[in-house]
Amino acid sequence: MRERGRTRRLLGLGVRTGSAMIRTRLGGQADWRALGEALFDGLSELKGPAMKLAQIMAQWDDLLPPDLADELSRLQRQAEPMPWEGIRRTLIDQYGDLDRHFREIEPRPFASASMGQVHRAVTHDGNTLVLKVQYPGLAEVLESDLAQVRRIMRLGRWLKVPQVRLDALFEELAASLRGELDYHAEAEALARYRARYAHLDSLVIPEPLPSLSGPRVLAMRYVAGTPLRELEDADDATRQRLATTLADWLTEELFTHRELHADPHAGNFAADDHGRLVIYDLGAVVPVPESRLRAMMALLDATLAGDPMAMDEALLGLGGRQGQGAPLALYRESAEAVAPLFAPGIQDFSDVRVHRRLRDLTPKVWAAMDRLQPPADTLLLSRTLNGHYWNLVRLGARLDMHARTQPLLAWARRR
Known part of the structure; x- marks a missing residue:
């Protein structure tokens, strides 16, 4: 029923x-x-x-x-959060007697999402944790x-x-x-990312607690933070530090470790009291093969060169554009919209002229999607990078994207 x-x-x-x-x-x-x-x-x-x-x-x-x-x-x-009683039953299934493990669990979640919600808890030795609880019956x-x-x-x-x-x-x-239903995989991703990025003092990833975790409950140490979407009025130095950390982390994630955090909505990111970037959710991490990265950089290279024929060839290299290609005029317009983000010097992500051109371009690209035929994994990467672009816009980032991408483009040209 x-x-x-x-x-x-x-x-x-x-x-x-x-x-x-x-x-x-x-x-x-x-x-x-x-x-x-x-x-x-x-x-x-x-x-x-x-x-x-x-x-x-x-x-x-x-x-x-x-x-x-x-x-x-x-x-x-x-x-809207799920009523506490349903969440409590899941916690009892995991822990049995809650009072034996916790001094307190807050019935009201401080975060609710599509697959679960997060509750603060305090252990008997005074440690504050968060419990990510999967919705019952999902x-x-x-x-x-x-x-x-x-x-x-x-x-x-x-x-x-x-x-x-x-x-x-x-x-x-x-x-x-x-x-996202696999909380064991997310716990492993948290541990892997904590070890991998320990050298980035400006990045914080919560510590998973395997002894208190199970198939439908993921326990982590509590890391306080102000959500990224609430930082638009923060001081400029904090926002620029966060933007630089986000850009550095994404570059290392993709080009060194061949993985990508694929859920970029702003609720998954925050700033702690020291202005460090906090990444809360690693339920969606996808591998990115080197061949896919090289093909994407080839497309960016052709785009920055303003070469429509090379852009079309790069789309073929990505595994798309199996039939008739997009109009060359659309390739040219795409290049003109994207190029300002990668011009030499500092680029201001709060410059509305840039993302207004990208907004105006998007419906035209989607209208030609049946001719472009991009593979599904490219769509995922595109959506994720688009989400991080808007996170940088929210922060009002000022970054030298030209300097950042030139070594990557040179790497992609080497075979």
Whole structure:
């Protein structure tokens, strides 16, 4: 009964979304704000795959109507928590007698997401921990939810998103969600990243506690921090230090260790009291083969050279553009939009002229997606790097991207 109820509610949200899109296509006025509020309320309660999809879509706010994007973005910061009693049952399944392990567990979570929520706890020896608790029954309904989400995603065609793009997005979402249910893998990623980046004094990664963790509960030492999305008014020196750390870490992660933290929404990052960058969530870490990195850098190289034919060849090297390529004019416009970010000297990520051109370009690129046919793993990398770009915009970063990328481009040219 519970699963059928979820299915009916997901289908109901899909019908409301489809009706709004049809009304718009027929020349009517869709109330995107009202639709967004309905989706926020429904997805906050249902959690799981549909909520995760909405969070991903909210990162592409240049695709959605502004009122709808504003409401969906609330799912990254204001999602309604699951009632304590359900979470408590999961904790009892993990620990048995809670009082034997903890002096206190806060019933009110300080973070709620699509797959779980986070509660502070204090042990009897006075250590403050956080317990990331998976929503009850999520594993049992995951595949059913994914089937319904696939049906809902077909409505994206009304927003002129090509079917190949929707299919790839779904496969990415499904793989990500299945991976996020594996708390053992996340604990291993936390330990691996702590050891790997111990030399970066400006970076903090919480310590996992295997003795208190299990299949549906991940225990970590508590690291206080101000979420990145609340740092826009912080002093400039702090924001620039955080931006530099973020850029340094991403470069090392990709080009030294061939991995990528693939969930870049701002709620996963914070600043501690010393102005260090805190990374809270490592539930989505993906490998990035060297061949994929070289192909992506070849595309960037051709883009910065403003060479449309070389850009088309680089897309073939990525495994995309199997049929007729995109118009050369689109390649040229893409190069003109991207090049200012990599010009010699310090680039100001708060310069609205740059990302306004990127926003204006995005719908044109997506309209040609059926001709570009990018592989799914490239879409994942693109979404992730796009998310980190907007994190740098939020921080008002000033970085010399030319100096940062020249050694990487030289590396990619060597075979």
